[in-house]
Amino acid sequence: MSSAQELIIPLSKIRKDDTSLVGGKGANLGEMIAAGFPVPNGFALTIYAYDLFLEENGIYSKIFALLKDLDVSNTDRLTEVAKKIQAIIKNSKVPQELIKEVISFYKKLSGFMNYALVAVRTSATAEDMPKTSFAGMGETILNVKGEANLLEAVKRCWASLFTARSIFYRVENKIPHEKVKISVIVQKMIQSSVSGVIFSIDPVTNEKDKIVIESVWGLGEMIVQGSVTPDRYVVQKETFKILSKEISEQEVQLIKIGTETKEVKVLKHVQDRQKITDEEIIKLAKYADRLQKHYYFPQDIEWAKEKNKLYIVQTRPVTTLGTVKKETKDNRMPGLTPVLTGAPASPGIGSGEVKIVRKNKEISKIKDGDVLVAKMTSPDYVPAMKKASAIITDEGGLTSHAAIVSRELGIPCVVGTKDATTKLKEGVIVTVDGEIGEVYFGSIKKVSKKPEIPESISLLKIKTATKLYVNLAEPENAEKVAKLPVDGVGLLRAEFMISGIGIHPKEAIKLKKQDDFVEKLSKQIEIFAKEFYPRPVIYRTTDFKTNEYRSLKGGAYWEPKEPNPLMGFRGAFRYVANPDVFNLEL
Known part of the structure; x- marks a missing residue:
């Protein structure tokens, strides 16, 4: 817990009960660091820094005079007032006392004779209003470098408290403007050379003794988009032995160039290499195990690597847990060779006629029981995905859209086959095994479109302290x-x-x-x-x-x-x- 009236606090000293001082975002980052996880370091300008800025410049009364009796339904007037207030803040001087502290903390974060690239974000809080959320009201400025630029970014964050949408929100929700305070979080930017995700259980089979890690060159957004197929590593819990590794060739990556994110070619000699070392795989697996124990629930974790150091960027609960029925391979496709292989993304077996969808407008061709084949899916595909007996994609991993939605719907899915849209022909009958990631020509008798829930179920009625x-x-x-x-x-x-x-x-x-x-x-x-x-x-x-x-x-x-x-x-x-x-x- 930090002491009162501090202008700036290191994230390492912030705890979850400091929300009123540094907002929810700042408090959560501090809590993660306190728990020992490698979260990018930084510091927070508290609400007292914001108050000092207003008082030293004598602009408090100017701001609230402009806001008094403002009719927010008059869009033109609202926009005009918002711009005036933001201009007042941006044109005002940061108090010398605060400048010295900001520069001091920035130098410590940067290191000797260096200027760190930082992300500058707002973290808003409203005194005595714990049930009101102010997330997203402010601004985020990425790749900020240098003391002068940092101070300007801080002022931009303060000014963002008075955008037209923020003013409108407070008035509409009867929140007094003076009750809303704002903290500014300054955090070191991670220029990731490799990034990815970790599941603290196997999200396809729900096996609790396995940890699944995916990795790509560059920024991790390509995993989410499904535009590349990531490496996939499976680690055994407790022993932390690497059970399997699937290395995928990657030709393009997203990287930061200056202040922009650009898609560039991966160097030819590393395109087919393993993205991280075995030691790093084990280290990430141990982070995942600790996070699950810390939060008492299986976790879906984002990570990044910069200059041989691994960072945890975010974690959230795994939401696609369920019961997976075990099947033996002999009961599926005995004696047959798969025509395609890929990453098993959603368990089950489905057969049907191949329908290749190359554009969103073609989804209407999918009928009940068809096998949907695409380069990758998007939310627009969901109505068609509901009809499909199975899904196959050229690209993507376990966190791609196709994989996540298929698991939600209970539809067999294989992703990252590379050439399903070219190797398979329209109208051909295939069978998809979503548990082992294989596709075969022909149909089988046992077809599992979706896991069936029995009409009646006989279970022991056990009274538990925890509601289910x-x-x-x-x-x-x-x-x-x-x-x-x-x-x-x-x-x-x-x-x-x-x-x-x-x-x-x-x-x-x-x-x-x-x-x-x-x-x-x-x-x-x-x-x-x-x-x-x-x-x-x-x-x-x-x-x-x-x-x-x-x-x-x-x-x-x-x-x-x-x-x-x-x-x-x-x-x-x-x-x-x-x-x-x-x-x-x-």
Whole structure:
């Protein structure tokens, strides 16, 4: 716990109970560092630094005079006032006392005779308002270098508290402007030469004694996009022995050049090399094991490597846990040689007629029971994916869109086959084994489109201290899952339902079809509520990334192209920036 009235605090000294001083983002980073995980280091300018800046420049009264009686429904006036306030902040001087501290902390972070590249982010907090979220209100400035540039970036972060959308949000939610404070987080940039993901269990088979690691050259966004096939390493828990390694050739990578993210060729002599050493594989596996124990739940972890050092960038719970029925290979395709092999992304066996989808507009060709074959899928493919008996892609790994959605839907899937769209012909019958990552010509008798939930189930009724909730996304699964001895739905995903509606929410509003959008979403949510009544159903509001929203009808008009959508405009940021869209869900 930090002491009161400090202007700047190292992240290493921040704890989870410092939220009121450095905001939620700063508090969480500090907690991770305190737990011993290699999170990129940095420091936080507290709300006291912000207060000192306002007081020293005598601009507090100017700002709130402009905000007094402001009619936020008058867009032109709102924009004008927002620009005036931001100009006042940006043109004001940072107090000498604070300048000295910022430079001192920056020098310590940079090292002797060096100027570190840093990320400068806001971390907002509202005093006495613990139930209000201010995430995403402010600005993030990446690749900031030098003392003068850092001070300007700090002022930009402070000024972002008074963007038109932030002012509008506070007024609409009856939050006094003076109650909202802002901290600024300065954190060392990770210029990753290699990056990837770790699962602290096998996300395909749900085997708890395995840790799965994926890696690519450059920035990790290519894993999320599914635009390259990553290396895949499997490690045994407890012994931390490497059980298997699948090395994938990678021709292109995303890297930072100056302040921009660019796609460049991977050097020829390393394209087919293992991305990280065996020692680094084991080290990452041990981090994953510790994170699971720290959070008491299997984790989906993002990591990056810079100058031979590994960093944990983010961690979240694995959300696709389930029971996987074990099958022997002899019961599948005895005596046959696979025509394609790839990464097993979603377990099960599915047979059907090949339908190759090269563009979004071709998804209508997929009929019930077809095998969907594509270079890679996007959210626009979800309606077709629901009909497919199996899915095959040229590219991608375990965290690609095709893999994640297939596991959610319970559809067999093989990703990263490299040439499925060229080797397979339209109309050919194939069988896909999603558990071992193989594709065969012909059909078999045993076909598993989706794991079946029995109509009646006989289980011991054991009273537990912990309530058991399920994660759901598909309305068609509600009836059967509701028959299981569970206490309710702990997380009802919105993304699949909205993808099924098929239109970007802002486009629906523009076309004055928001009532139709709301009605369709409401009917789908109602299915879950009826089936589980009187048990609770907890709805999780959307967390679409820009690349996912762009694929919906009208999405290209409303969504920016981001170099790293995973860390971009999503989640709570959207709720604040687009309250009209958020209201459609509410």
